[in-house]
């Protein structure tokens with residue numbers, strides 16, 4: 118397993134804990150993304166499974182999205198996904214197949230206020246996944262996308278107000294946020310009540326990401 122992330126030290130620590138390797142790469146840089154993925158595949162002698170999980174999120178009113186912000190969001194979340202899929206498929210197809218798992222979002226399906234460019238980027242990830250499944254399936258490459266709901270990660274909660282976290286908890290059919298594999302307190306028990314109010318954002322309307 119090789120973890121690629123712009124936070125190279127964090128990736129190295131995770132790889133050490135999980136027994137794998139790590140490489141630093143900024144997915145905003147298309148050329149670096151391609152060469153780093155190629156290098157990772159060459160170093161391991163191939164690739165069986167590609168997971169595209171890295172991504173960014175910003176709450177931005179539609180009227181305030183700039184072309185630069187759009188390019189950044191679509192570049193990291195969608196274009197980089199396309200590039201890593203292409204690089205992996207170039208290795209998987211001659212080897213007889215492989216598995217691609219793309220982390221999209223429920224935002225791809227339902228959109229949401231304040232997140233037009235994030236939802237567009239995740240819709241692109243779903244479209245890329247469908248195309249890959251249809252084009253590469255005959256070569257043994259399976260491609261699937263996962264559209265998570267609310268997950269209590271840095272992205273999922275660190276940019277939210279206490280009111281938003283509580284509001285989205287109530288919207289969840291399970292009345293709780295999903296959590297990463299590591300054990301964390303449930304949002305009801307502590308996180309929601311301990312969050313600093315300084316993070317409060319102006320929107321409390323339901324959104325998805």
Ligand SMILES: NC(=O)c1ccc[n+]([C@@H]2O[C@H](COP(=O)([O-])OP(=O)(O)OC[C@H]3O[C@@H](n4cnc5c(N)ncnc54)[C@H](O)[C@@H]3O)[C@@H](O)[C@H]2O)c1
Pocket residue numbers: 121122123124142143144145169170171172173174193220221222223264265266267268269270271272273274326
């Ligand atoms: N947290 C949620 O509620 C939620 C919901 C639906 C989908 N998702 C998706 O799940 C995936 C993981 O999100 P998360 O919640 O763990 O977020 P996170 O912010 O905790 O982790 C995102 C990771 O992506 C990396 N990253 C960001 N920009 C990068 C760049 N330019 N180059 C390389 N790496 C970069 C970060 O360093 C970080 O390790 C994302 O694709 C996100 O869109 C999250």
